[in-house]
Amino acid sequence: MNFRKGPSSGKARSNWNFYEVVGVLLIVSSLLLLLFVPNSLSQLFDTIIKEVKPIVVDVFLTGEVGIAIIVSIIVGRILERLGFTDGLIRLFVPIMKLFKINPAVIIPSAYNILGDINAAGKIAGPILVKANATKAEQKISVATMIQSPQSFATFVLGLIALAAFGINAFPLVILSIFVPIIVVPFILSKTIYRDTKKVTLEDLPRFTPNTKFLQTIFSSAKEGAELLFLIIIPAVAVVFFFIGVLKFIGAWGVIESTLASMLTFISVEPSTGIVSILAAPTLAVAQLAELAGTIDPRLVVGSFVLANSGLPLSVIFGQVPVTWAESSSLNEKEVLEAAIIGLVLRLITACALAYLLTPFLVV
Numbered sequence: 001m002n003f004r005k006g007p008s009s010g011k012a013r014s015n016w017n018f019y020e021v022v023g024v025l026l027i028v029s030s031l032l033l034l035l036f037v038p039n040s041l042s043q044l045f046d047t048i049i050k051e052v053k054p055i056v057v058d059v060f061l062t063g064e065v066g067i068a069i070i071v072s073i074i075v076g077r078i079l080e081r082l083g084f085t086d087g088l089i090r091l092f093v094p095i096m097k098l099f100k101i102n103p104a105v106i107i108p109s110a111y112n113i114l115g116d117i118n119a120a121g122k123i124a125g126p127i128l129v130k131a132n133a134t135k136a137e138q139k140i141s142v143a144t145m146i147q148s149p150q151s152f153a154t155f156v157l158g159l160i161a162l163a164a165f166g167i168n169a170f171p172l173v174i175l176s177i178f179v180p181i182i183v184v185p186f187i188l189s190k191t192i193y194r195d196t197k198k199v200t201l202e203d204l205p206r207f208t209p210n211t212k213f214l215q216t217i218f219s220s221a222k223e224g225a226e227l228l229f230l231i232i233i234p235a236v237a238v239v240f241f242f243i244g245v246l247k248f249i250g251a252w253g254v255i256e257s258t259l260a261s262m263l264t265f266i267s268v269e270p271s272t273g274i275v276s277i278l279a280a281p282t283l284a285v286a287q288l289a290e291l292a293g294t295i296d297p298r299l300v301v302g303s304f305v306l307a308n309s310g311l312p313l314s315v316i317f318g319q320v321p322v323t324w325a326e327s328s329s330l331n332e333k334e335v336l337e338a339a340i341i342g343l344v345l346r347l348i349t350a351c352a353l354a355y356l357l358t359p360f361l362v363v
Helices: 010-014 018-037 040-061 064-081 084-099 101-113 117-130 136-143 152-164 171-192 215-246 250-265 270-278 281-289 297-307 311-326 332-356
Strands: none
Touching: 018 136, 040 064, 040 152, 040 215, 064 101, 064 117, 064 215, 101 117, 101 136, 101 171, 117 136, 117 215, 117 297, 136 171, 136 311, 136 332, 152 171, 152 281, 171 297, 171 332, 215 250, 215 311, 250 270, 250 311, 270 281, 270 297, 270 311, 281 297, 297 311, 297 332, 311 332
16 A cells, blocks of 8 residues: 655644544544444444445346346457457448548447447457547547447347337337437537547458457456456445445435436436436336336336436446446546436437437337
């Protein structure tokens, strides 16, 4: 552990440092709590543990989500080994040449739909670097990835929910999932992230690795386990740690009710919308199908679009920045900013499609 070394003079050391003040205040407040409210600290830890445990243990360690992450890495690496990335590049080079954007920006979105958002960053980050994508293009790639469902299971369960409400899924899927892969890079390249460049197929290397198939399978399984235990679970624990603190001080109820009101305003069913934002979009769309006949179809459309994104927040604020900072040229702050921009665009898309498209979708 590194400690900051101050000036050598004793006088400088005698001056109060900001964190010394904070430390003394913490000591005094802790002693006061132990004196007047002796059970408060234990209650705080109990509240935090009750928030963190169901997600970390039940969802990621012993649930299907953790296994799905490992499997998605295996699937993604096998697809990469079979030429999936090079195939995507060939298909999207003509379109992205018109926009003057490196075609590699769409690769994370494709791996996101077919695998998992964590696999997308782990696999696509190095590909973008190898393709000489600028930092702006890498940020566009992150923001575009947030427009795609972060697991194939979310997409499939969402289709079941749409069918339960008699909603025509085809135009919604095209407009909410596939069109943004093209439109979002174009919009961002003309507004926020302008440092893009036209790339021809000849300027790009081949991205299919030469590793042996058995080595690909076993190394990807190991890679998936490392991603789950060393990055994802710590990131999730941090997010729900702060939720536990907010619950303990009594602020979470206000935040949750405000969030529900905002979701209703943008035509997202509030209960499943909160599940998408805080826990798991896959669980949210599964619950959505159970509400058939009881809610406005417009809320279903908005909920479907929101769930088929890079949510929950633990992914956007924890997993995505850490994963991309390790595998791309971006730092965590740059990744987080791009992810938040992608989330804002997704909220706008959910609201717009819910209000404008629903009358044409209900059978």
